[in-house]
Amino acid sequence: MRISLILLIIFIFNVIFFCPILVIKAEAEVNQERSLAMEDVKSSLFVLPALPYEEDALQPVISAKTLSFHYGKHHRGYVNKLNELVSGTEFVGLALEEVIEKTADKADKTAIFNNAAQVWNHNFYWNSLSPKGGGKPTGKIGKKIEADFGSYENFVQQFSQAGIAQFGSGWVWLIEDAGTLRIIKTANAENPISQKNGKAILVLDVWEHAYYLDYQNLRSDHLKAVIDKLINWEFAERNLKRDK
Numbered sequence: 001m002r003i004s005l006i007l008l009i010i011f012i013f014n015v016i017f018f019c020p021i022l023v024i025k026a027e028a029e030v031n032q033e034r035s036l037a038m039e040d041v042k043s044s045l046f047v048l049p050a051l052p053y054e055e056d057a058l059q060p061v062i063s064a065k066t067l068s069f070h071y072g073k074h075h076r077g078y079v080n081k082l083n084e085l086v087s088g089t090e091f092v093g094l095a096l097e098e099v100i101e102k103t104a105d106k107a108d109k110t111a112i113f114n115n116a117a118q119v120w121n122h123n124f125y126w127n128s129l130s131p132k133g134g135g136k137p138t139g140k141i142g143k144k145i146e147a148d149f150g151s152y153e154n155f156v157q158q159f160s161q162a163g164i165a166q167f168g169s170g171w172v173w174l175i176e177d178a179g180t181l182r183i184i185k186t187a188n189a190e191n192p193i194s195q196k197n198g199k200a201i202l203v204l205d206v207w208e209h210a211y212y213l214d215y216q217n218l219r220s221d222h223l224k225a226v227i228d229k230l231i232n233w234e235f236a237e238r239n240l241k242r243d244k
């Protein structure tokens with residue numbers, strides 16, 4: 001009888017002591033699974049990359065105010081809208097380039113295309129500029145510019161002219177097409193991926209939001225200053241060497 005009582009006390013003690021531990025452990029495992037699931041969701045979202053420089057780094061050519069609105073409102077807005085639009089679709093988890101390729105020229109996917117392409121274009125644009133940029137390029141890109149445009153001065157003239165001539169919102173690109181550098185302009189969110197016309201080397205944004213606070217309607221003054229002072233030729237050189 002006494003042994004049975006002792007066993008009963010031990011049993012009750014175990015139940016009281018170990019049950020809460022098992023419950024806590026089970027809850028911890030559930031929480032861990034939930035947090036892993038959240039990580040999956042987060043990693044499949046499109047992100048706004050950090051700017052490669054401070055917001056005031058491109059002054060006086062591009063003011064901190066313009067950069068703050070352009071990056072913090074416009075670029076961020078495209079990223080947020082894209083995530084909202086692709087939620088629950090086959091585009092979740094794809095690379096931006098794949099989303100652009102799969103939605104270009106699809107009438108029922110225009111909104112996804114516009115936001116995906118605008119995210120890609122702005123990612124590329126920030127890297128096309130540098131506080132230490134501008135001037136005549138050296139290296140392989142310098143030689144290609146001279147070979148394909150006749151001179152750096154010709155390139156500057158043609159690049160700025162294409163930016164001025166783009167009617168309404170758009171972009172002016174330096175691309176490499178079948179081994180030759182070319183300048184093209186695209187409207188709205190279009191880019192060399194959607195138009196399948198070569199490898200992007202550099203881009204300038206000619207939407208009004210890129211310059212209006214600093215230059216009002218004088219797009220040509222903005223383009224001239226950006227080309228003279230900010231073009232990131234090191235980025236162009238790296239793009240010349242990349243495969244696609």
Ligand code: FE
Pocket residue numbers: 070074122205207209210
């Ligand atoms: Fe822009």
